[in-house]
Amino acid sequence: VQLQASGGGLVQTGGSLRLSCAASGHTVSRANMAWFRQAPGKERMFVASVKWTARTDYADSVKGRFTISRDSAKNTVTLQMNSLKPEDTAVYYCAADTPPVTVDSGMMSERAYDYWGQGTQVTVSS
Numbered sequence: 001v002q003l004q005a006s007g008g009g010l011v012q013t014g015g016s017l018r019l020s021c022a023a024s025g026h027t028v029s030r031a032n033m034a035w036f037r038q039a040p041g042k043e044r045m046f047v048a049s050v051k052w053t054a055r056t057d058y059a060d061s062v063k064g065r066f067t068i069s070r071d072s073a074k075n076t077v078t079l080q081m082n083s084l085k086p087e088d089t090a091v092y093y094c095a096a097d098t099p100p101v102t103v104d105s106g107m108m109s110e111r112a113y114d115y116w117g118q119g120t121q122v123t124v125s126s
Contacts, residue, residue: 001025001115005094008120011084015124019079021094021117028070031098033077034113035068037090037122044093046108048079052100057107061087084124091119 007019019035034049048058048068056068067080077094095113102112 001096001098003094003096003115003117005092005117005120008092008122010123010125012125013085015084016080016082017084017122019081019092019094019120019122021077021079023075023077023096026096026098027072028075028077028096029072030100031096032100032102032107032112033068033070034095034097034107035077035079035092036095036110037088037092038119039087039090042090044110046110047092049107050077051104051107055104057104059108081122084122086124086126089122089124091121093117093119 002024004022032051035047036044038044050056050068065083070077094117096115097113106112
């Protein structure tokens with residue numbers, strides 16, 4: 001299983017970015033997939049997840065601004081980020097729980113995920 005994250009960059013406050021996670025070795029629609037982020041000097045934190053059931057969950061800090069989705073044809077998971085704020089600045093990681101064994105309440109924990117991508121930097125300037 002390999003995950004390749006892309007789409008990061010530098011954007012001004014209020015702007016948008018679209019992150020993509022290309023998966024190989026498994027099928028995203030049959031896995032639990034998630035995005036986490038890690039800001040400098042801070043722990044890695046949950047951002048959003050999509051279960052194999054299509055249930056989505058979001059961190060409170062990104063609700064209403066970020067949208068996670070998956071494309072079965074391309075075997076990718078996307079994180080659309082709108083209304084970006086300086087506090088969204090971080091390295092963003094995609095992760096996979098496959099086979100999908102985690103219950104709904106555990107989806108926000110790093111320990112639920114077996115595979116991680118390399119990360120992509122998102123910088124939001126004020």
